[in-house]
Amino acid sequence: MLNNFWYAVEHSQALATKPKSVVLMDQEIVLYRQSSGEIIALENRCAHRGTALSGGWVEESCIRCPYHGWKYDYDGSCTEIPANQPGVSIAHRAKLRAYPIQEKYGLIWLYFGDLPAQDRPSLPPLPAFSNPNWRTVRGEFTWDGHYTRVIANTVDMAHAAFVHASAFGRKEKPRIQHYELEQEAWTARATIHFKTKPAHFLKLILGNSPPDGSITSSFFLPNITQVYHRFGNIEFILFLAHVPVSNEQTITKWLHLRNFVTHPLFDSFMKRDVAKTFVQDNSVVKLQPVGPVPKLRDELHVPSDALELAYRKLREQYQTTPIAGKS
Numbered sequence: 192m193l194n195n196f197w198y199a200v201e202h203s204q205a206l207a208t209k210p211k212s213v214v215l216m217d218q219e220i221v222l223y224r225q226s227s228g229e230i231i232a233l234e235n236r237c238a239h240r241g242t243a244l245s246g247g248w249v250e251e252s253c254i255r256c257p258y259h260g261w262k263y264d265y266d267g268s269c270t271e272i273p274a275n276q277p278g279v280s281i282a283h284r285a286k287l288r289a290y291p292i293q294e295k296y297g298l299i300w301l302y303f304g305d306l307p308a309q310d311r312p313s314l315p316p317l318p319a320f321s322n323p324n325w326r327t328v329r330g331e332f333t334w335d336g337h338y339t340r341v342i343a344n345t346v347d348m349a350h351a352a353f354v355h356a357s358a359f360g361r362k363e364k365p366r367i368q369h370y371e372l373e374q375e376a377w378t379a380r381a382t383i384h385f386k387t388k389p390a391h392f393l394k395l396i397l398g399n400s401p402p403d404g405s406i407t408s409s410f411f412l413p414n415i416t417q418v419y420h421r422f423g424n425i426e427f428i429l430f431l432a433h434v435p436v437s438n439e440q441t442i443t444k445w446l447h448l449r450n451f452v453t454h455p456l457f458d459s460f461m462k463r464d465v466a467k468t469f470v471q472d473n474s475v476v477k478l479q480p481v482g483p484v485p486k487l488r489d490e491l492h493v494p495s496d497a498l499e500l501a502y503r504k505l506r507e508q509y510q511t512t513p514i515a516g517k518s
Contacts, residue, residue, distance in 0.1 A: 208224065322450075329444070
């Protein structure tokens with residue numbers, strides 16, 4: 192994992208009154224809502240016997256361990272040990288790591304690092320989320336691969352012709368035009384144009400004479416990718432938060448935003464189409480080696496890989512030199 196970045200880790204609506212565990216590269220973190228509604232994130236282990244606090248319960252701003260009732264405050268400090276006699280002090284070591292949290296776009300973002308608030312990277316922009324003319328649906332998908340492999344897949348410009356040939360890919364026209372990269376401190380994007388081959392529900396919307404399409408793919412370190420499609424006046428966005436569970440598993444918390452047929456009755460069609468696309472992508476992700484993408488010099492690359500290479504170069508850069516402030 193990259194340090195000093197915000198990780199989107201869960202949908203806000205998934206966290207109600209009960210604590211919930213999330214896993215980041217085999218590290219368990221417990222999320223819970225205080226009575227005020229604010230989200231708290233702590234190590235998901237009691238300092239006493241390592242019991243998962245996600246099996247406990249919330250009392251106002253605190254969380255209780257289900258084993259011996261140890262009580263932890265929002266900053267990770269243990270404030271009560273019920274078995275102690277009056278006057279027995281609580282050891283300084285009875286303290287858990289606490290993580291800063293934000294909620295935005297209906298997602299919970301956890302800060303993994305040690306920079307002061309003013310120096311932390313900003314969250315990716317998503318203006319369509321607050322646009323009343325757009326409709327958002329959300330879901331999740333589990334991949335059989337490391338999150339860097341999943342990110343590489345979602346920004347790859349050349350795989351659709353083959354992986355998605357049965358849907359929107361054109362196997363007879365696999366050539367990718369030259370495209371320009373737009374790159375900033377921890378993000379990059381690129382756009383290509385193509386002859387549309389609508390599939391699934393989009394085929395009903397665009398008909399038999401669809402307009403030419405364009406796709407803008409972006410990544411935002413550490414775990415966000417975005418795919419923006421446009422077909423004339425028809426637009427939709429896939430905003431993807433790839434949660435790094437382990438070397439062999441990634442869970443993507445996704446948002447699908449659209450500016451067409453915005454009635455809720457059509458949400459199920461959109462969810463189905465997203466799931467079909469991910470199933471096809473996962474069929475090749477799981478065929479790749481276990482673990483993170485290797486160093487650049489260890490694989491071959493071609494011009495159509497430019498956006499993926501930009502991601503991998505930035506990732507290598509921040510692995511060796513974590514950010515020390517805003518760029």
